[in-house]
Amino acid sequence: MSQFHSKGARTIVGVIGGIASGKSLVTQLLQKRGATVVNADSVAHEVLDDPKVIDEICAVFGGDVLRTHTVGNGVPPQIDRKKIAALVFGETEIHQGRRESLEAIVQPRIRERLQFLIQDWKAKNTCGILALDIPLLFERKWDQVCDEIWFVDTPRAHRETYAAARGWTAEQLKAREAAQLGIEEKKSRSTCLIINNGSLDDLERQVDAAFHRARFGKRAANGEGRGDVAGRA
Known part of the structure; x- marks a missing residue:
């Protein structure tokens, strides 16, 4: 068991931000x-x-949403997510x-699975942190199960670069953003701000500080309750 799982609170943290802001990196940290x-x-x-689900989607959108190589080749059919996104x-x-x-x-099935994972974690843990990486956290009311909400604040130019690395154009990024709550509203409804505009080391320091504050409360602020973890990335 990780040394971070010593004593402290049980906390559910929702990690949000603009599209391609580095939320997954923060949850990895x-x-x-x-x-x-x-x-x-x-x-x-x-x-x-x-x-x-594949059958239901094809019944609505047609077979053109399937990956081409899975059609008629004896391979289980798969949804082409880029085609659906378009x-x-x-x-x-x-x-x-x-x-x-x-x-x-898809949403009723996703919600059911997420609810199961959250309840299963609660049943097995009396302390620790559960991080929820749910893009539509506010829109789907998942903020109601969170103790804290961290907003990953990343400049738009950076996000466009990250999105391009995923193969998205600036127009595709804009289209996806149009389907979500505005960034400023997300930020105003969050309890913690993680600034992602510098080095990885800088991001790790912020995540480390926020983690220990959420995990150990006021003790983290003055280094208490952290053992030999203090100062580590």
Whole structure:
């Protein structure tokens, strides 16, 4: 067991931010410090691989949303997430209607799985940190299960660079952002700000400080209750 799991509070932290802001990196750093991470995108991928879900999506959007190499080659069919994204992300009423149709299929299943993972963690842990990486945290009301909400604040130019590394254009980034709550509102409703505009070492120092404050409360501020963990990245 990690030395971070000594004594302290049981805390659920929601990690949010703009698209391509580095939320997953922050949750990885939390995991490195002993936190448990629940990633909604990973859960969504599991749901999209469910044969029943694939059948329902194809019934609504047609077989063109399947990955080409899985059609007629004896390979289990898979949803092409880029094709689906192109259909549902945008600012028009058509995009919104498609998005609502997709969400009606996948969201109940994603919610059920996330609820299970959160309750399972609670049942097995009397202390520690559970980090929720859920892009639509406020929109889906997951903030209601959180003790703290950390906003990863990253300059737009940086986010565009990170998005480009994923193969997204600036227009695609804008379309995805249009489907979410505004960045300033997310920031105003958060309890902790993580500034991601410098080095990895700087980000680690911020995550380390926020982790220990959430984990050990006021003791972290003056170095108490941290043992030989104090000062480590």
